[in-house]
Amino acid sequence: MSDTVKYVLSEADMPKVWYNIMADLPRPMPPVLHPGTGKPVGPADLAPLFPMEIIKQEVATEREIAIPEPVRDIYRQWRPSPLYRARRLERALDTPARIYYKYEGVSPAGSHKPNTAVPQAFYNKQEGVKRITTETGAGQWGSSLAFAGALFGIQVDVYMVKVSYNQKPYRRALMETYGARCVASPSEETQSGRAVLAQNPNSTGSLGIAISEAVEMAAQRDDTKYALGSVLNHVLMHQSIIGLETMKQLEQSGDDPDIIVGCTGGGSNFAGIAFPFLGQQLRGGRTRRIVAVEPAACPSLTRGKYAYDFGDTGHLTPLVKMHTLGSTFVPPGFHAGGLRYHGMAPQVSFLKELGLLEAVAYKQTEVFAAGVMFARAEGILPAPEANHAVKGAIEEALKAKAEGKAKVILFNLCGHGHFDMQAYIDYFGGKLKDLDYDEAELAMALAGLPSVAAE
Numbered sequence: 001m002s003d004t005v006k007y008v009l010s011e012a013d014m015p016k017v018w019y020n021i022m023a024d025l026p027r028p029m030p031p032v033l034h035p036g037t038g039k040p041v042g043p044a045d046l047a048p049l050f051p052m053e054i055i056k057q058e059v060a061t062e063r064e065i066a067i068p069e070p071v072r073d074i075y076r077q078w079r080p081s082p083l084y085r086a087r088r089l090e091r092a093l094d095t096p097a098r099i100y101y102k103y104e105g106v107s108p109a110g111s112h113k114p115n116t117a118v119p120q121a122f123y124n125k126q127e128g129v130k131r132i133t134t135e136t137g138a139g140q141w142g143s144s145l146a147f148a149g150a151l152f153g154i155q156v157d158v159y160m161v162k163v164s165y166n167q168k169p170y171r172r173a174l175m176e177t178y179g180a181r182c183v184a185s186p187s188e189e190t191q192s193g194r195a196v197l198a199q200n201p202n203s204t205g206s207l208g209i210a211i212s213e214a215v216e217m218a219a220q221r222d223d224t225k226y227a228l229g230s231v232l233n234h235v236l237m238h239q240s241i242i243g244l245e246t247m248k249q250l251e252q253s254g255d256d257p258d259i260i261v262g263c264t265g266g267g268s269n270f271a272g273i274a275f276p277f278l279g280q281q282l283r284g285g286r287t288r289r290i291v292a293v294e295p296a297a298c299p300s301l302t303r304g305k306y307a308y309d310f311g312d313t314g315h316l317t318p319l320v321k322m323h324t325l326g327s328t329f330v331p332p333g334f335h336a337g338g339l340r341y342h343g344m345a346p347q348v349s350f351l352k353e354l355g356l357l358e359a360v361a362y363k364q365t366e367v368f369a370a371g372v373m374f375a376r377a378e379g380i381l382p383a384p385e386a387n388h389a390v391k392g393a394i395e396e397a398l399k400a401k402a403e404g405k406a407k408v409i410l411f412n413l414c415g416h417g418h419f420d421m422q423a424y425i426d427y428f429g430g431k432l433k434d435l436d437y438d439e440a441e442l443a444m445a446l447a448g449l450p451s452v453a454a455e
């Protein structure tokens with residue numbers, strides 16, 4: 001067998017539907033609650049923020065939802081994405097394990113995020129929306145939505161966490177190239193932003209603050225809606241195309257994964273690769289180990305509490321039950337910006353509570369070491385977030401070696417790191433430190449969780 005083993009699908013084999021895990025859950029999920037009344041939210045509560053088709057998908061229970069043809073047409077620009085067998089990495093590790101990775105860095109924005117940005121922009125366009133507001137941390141989501149907005153002729157306003165706005169000018173330039181407006185958050189444009197600046201004029205911002213700003217702007221204007229790049233059910237469903245394609249590609253290989261690994265920020269790329277496989281299991285198929293890898297400095301699944309919490313710092317969003325570090329928790333400034341969210345997708349959290357998936361946390365220096373090893377073996381330079389998945393897969397491959405077992409490991413390489421070279425420069429310069437979050441701050445953030453009667 002040659003060393004380069006790549007499984008490609010024809011365009012005709014690209015999935016025509018997304019997979020919705022709601023159809024296969026063993027019991028219903030806890031409801032989403034209105035922050036004012038404490039009662040379950042209805043479509044009318046969400047209508048100021050999202051187009052109706054997205055609201056329908058958020059609560060849908062059908063197993064399959066058709067991908068609209070205009071969305072498939074754009075997907076075809078980079079999908080089906082390749083699946084590789086990591087033979088050179090296997091050799092470097094001297095492991096009997098067979099390692100596969102699905103590569104989502106081939107999209108125009110360089111990550112999995114356009115998989116949901118494109119349909120979200122499409123449904124907004126269909127319902128006459130002129131402007132979409134959103135937040136972005138490191139800039140991957142902002143640039144993905146900016147790309148999708150450009151294709152559909154929708155204005156995109158991105159509230160970008162101030163520290164990233166200043167540190168990542170290239171992501172900002174990419175958003176502006178696509179025609180989006182990029183605002184450093186906290187900003188003077190919103191009440192939420194002004195409130196934070198009044199308390200702390202030097203605030204460097206957080207995802208929670210930026211979400212408050214974007215939500216506030218969308219709620220105020222009839223022609224404007226809001227879009228979220230992770231966490232919500234419809235986002236995870238859009239990402240299922242990753243796992244659905246992988247299943248078809250693995251049929252060509254004749255292998256079936258024993259272990260599936262993904263990194264988790266809000267949970268969407270992890271769910272994208274894992275849920276189609278987990279759905280098979282929930283319908284009576286074989287059991288596989290499914291491993292979520294998160295940063296030790298923002299460990300919502302391994303250290304957070306499973307409780308109702310807000311999605312944002314300004315407490316404008318509904319309450320969802322999830323693994324959370326508390327909506328006021330601000331993680332230390334480590335380099336995987338896409339993994340710095342205080343919460344976790346409710347679906348991922350629920351399945352973790354049911355014991356259907358595992359979670360593990362690693363520190364950033366060991367995570368970068370794994371990414372560098374991967375780049376030297378396979379040639380692709382992963383995003384700092386993706387390095388967590390690489391680390392998780394390598395650990396499993398080393399375990400398989402110690403046990404002398406030829407395990408099949410699949411992981412999602414969710415994006416490339418070409419915009420994150422400063423992180424690699426810092427790593428090679430010995431400047432990357434393993435930052436610990438502040439235990440006292442975590443305890444305080446958790447003590448501040450909203451009390452909810454329904455619990």
Ligand SMILES: *Cc1c(COP(=O)(O)O)cnc(C)c1O
Nearest residue numbers: 230265266267268269338385415
């Ligand atoms: C945004 C992002 C993440 C984190 O988001 P998830 O919803 O957990 O997937 C991870 N990797 C990359 C490359 C990202 O852009």
